[in-house]
Amino acid sequence: MRFDVSYRTVFTYDEAASESQNELRACPATDATQRLLDYRVTVGPGARVFSYVDAWGTRVDSFGVRRPHTAMEVLAEASVETHPRPLPGAAPRIEAVTAWDFVDQHIHFLQRDRHTDHGAAVAEVARRQRELAGDDVVSTVLAVHRFVGTHLDYAPGTTEVGIEVEDVLSGGKGVCQDFAHLAVAMCRSLGIPARYVSGYLFTDDDSSGVDSLYDTVVVQTHAWFEAAIPGWGWLSLDPTNGQVVGERHVKIGHGRSYDDVQPLRGVFLGPASSQVHPQVEIRRMSSEDLWRAPHAHVGVGTVPTSLVTTVPRPPRPLGTLQQQQLQQQQ
Numbered sequence: 001m002r003f004d005v006s007y008r009t010v011f012t013y014d015e016a017a018s019e020s021q022n023e024l025r026a027c028p029a030t031d032a033t034q035r036l037l038d039y040r041v042t043v044g045p046g047a048r049v050f051s052y053v054d055a056w057g058t059r060v061d062s063f064g065v066r067r068p069h070t071a072m073e074v075l076a077e078a079s080v081e082t083h084p085r086p087l088p089g090a091a092p093r094i095e096a097v098t099a100w101d102f103v104d105q106h107i108h109f110l111q112r113d114r115h116t117d118h119g120a121a122v123a124e125v126a127r128r129q130r131e132l133a134g135d136d137v138v139s140t141v142l143a144v145h146r147f148v149g150t151h152l153d154y155a156p157g158t159t160e161v162g163i164e165v166e167d168v169l170s171g172g173k174g175v176c177q178d179f180a181h182l183a184v185a186m187c188r189s190l191g192i193p194a195r196y197v198s199g200y201l202f203t204d205d206d207s208s209g210v211d212s213l214y215d216t217v218v219v220q221t222h223a224w225f226e227a228a229i230p231g232w233g234w235l236s237l238d239p240t241n242g243q244v245v246g247e248r249h250v251k252i253g254h255g256r257s258y259d260d261v262q263p264l265r266g267v268f269l270g271p272a273s274s275q276v277h278p279q280v281e282i283r284r285m286s287s288e289d290l291w292r293a294p295h296a297h298v299g300v301g302t303v304p305t306s307l308v309t310t311v312p313r314p315p316r317p318l319g320t321l322q323q324q325q326l327q328q329q330q
Contacts, residue, residue, distance in 0.1 A: 001247045002037075002285040005200055007076040007221075009264055009278040016068040017270030024264050025198065026076040027059040029251050033086075037079040044073045056260055058253030074264065082247045088232045091136035096230035097191045106193035106228050108256060115196075115257035116185040118165050125151075125169065126186035141192060141227040141235055148183045148239040154207040161258060176206075176223040177258050179240040183225045184257065193228035197236065198261035200250040202282050209241025211248065216283045221263050226254060250282075 007026040030036045041049050047063040054060050065072055096102065103110065112118070129147050133139035155173040165185045168178045180196050187194035201222040204212040224238040224245055236245035245251075255261045268274070 001082050001202075003080055003082070003200075003202060003250060004283040004285065005076075005078045005080065005250060006281040006283075007074075007078075007200075007263070007278075008281075009074045009276065011072040012275045012277075013070050013268070013271050014273050015271040016070050017065075017072075017268045017274075018068050019064065019066045019270075020069075020072060020266055020268035021064045022062070022074070022264060022266030024061040024063070024074060024076060025058050025252060025261055026078075026263055027061070027252065028078050028080040028199075029058070029253055031251070033083045034251055035081045037081060039076070039078045041077075042075045045069050054253075054260075056253060056255045058255070058261055080250055082250060084247055085236060085245060087244070088138050088229050088235060090232065091138045092230045092232075093135050094130065094137055094140060094190075095135075097137060097193070097228075099230065102228075102230050103191075109193035109195045109228065110188055110191070111256070112185075112188065113256050113259070114162070115181045115259065116165060116188060118185040118189060121166055122169055122182070122185050123189040126189045129186070130190055137192060137227075137229055138235065140190065141187060141229070141237070144183055144186045144190075144227075145237040145239050146242070148179055148186070149242040152179055152182065152239075154179075154240060156206075176240040180223040180225045181257060183237070183239050187225075187227050195226050195234075195254045196257045196261065197224050197226055197245075197254045198222075198252045198258075198263065199224070200252070200280055200282060201238070201241075202248040202250075202284055203241075207240075209238060209243055209248075212284075215286065216281060219280050219282065220278065221252075221280060222249070223258070224249070 027039050028034065028036050041061045043049065043063050045065050045067060047065050049061050049063045051059060051061050125147065126144065129143035130140045133143035151172060153173040156175055159174045159178050161177065165182050168174050168182050184194040184196055199222055201209060201219065202212065202217055203209050203219065204217060206219060224236060226234040226236045229235050238245050253261045
């Protein structure tokens with residue numbers, strides 16, 4: 001499948017902010033089942049965009065707005081091609097995850113962080129899923145996936161970024177980030193390396209992930225998880241929608257949890273409050289669209305100079321440095 005993705009976020013401030021510094025993680029990845037065809041970022045007010053790849057392999061677009069502004073708009077546009085993802089052809093025994101070289105290779109995805117730190121309750125439900133699944137890793141991961149998808153209700157607005165997974169488990173509801181964090185925590189409690197994935201999903205209904213009858217949908221960023229299967233690779237599963245990750249999923253990047261792949265984060269100097277309005281529009285290209293489309297440039301990574309400007313740094317007025325966390329939730 002071929003998708004055109006438009007990620008747009010608008011910040012508005014109660015009073016003029018004198019400057020802001022930001023990091024954007026919205027660029028689709030290129031891997032064995034996905035290929036980035038084209039990508040560009042524009043910022044208003046104008047700003048120079050500097051790009052690099054972080055420790056987890058995700059592209060980061062860094063930019064600063066260095067003049068007073070009451071609003072800031074960030075637009076990331078991408079074209080990406082996706083392919084079916086293979087499934088494991090073998091089922092290694094659960095003991096394979098304890099092999100020294102396997103543990104050493106995946107150590108970062110076995111450790112806890114603030115989003116996946118868990119207690120006895122999460123460990124216990126994970127143990128039960130392992131007992132029900134049997135002795136192989138794939139069946140255990142699938143059992144965790146099913147449990148999370150059936151135990152939690154999709155309920156936007158009921159949780160916030162930073163909620164503990166024990167509270168997610170006991171509350172029985174949340175958004176895609178919570179589904180992914182609980183699944184990751186359960187896998188890690190069993191010694192199975194797992195990582196959090198940020199991306200987009202082409203769907204009409206965020207709660208079910210059903211395909212759309214239309215060519216264009218408006219959604220939010222999505223999240224799922226990947227578990228490491230010894231001798232095979234990473235198995236990608238979407239517990240929010242009870243699906244194996246497929247061609248309608250577009251991966252941005254992965255990390256230990258949400259903090260490693262937060263779509264947009266930054267700091268600004270100015271008033272104490274702001275409003276954030278994120279939106280993702282995805283267009284699925286038809287065969288006619290592809291026939292008419294010009295050949296894309298693979299892996300374009302720079303911003304055309306006509307789309308960005310640089311401005312002199314203004315004097316730094318007195319004010320408060322306020323952390324602006326963009327909490328995009330489905």
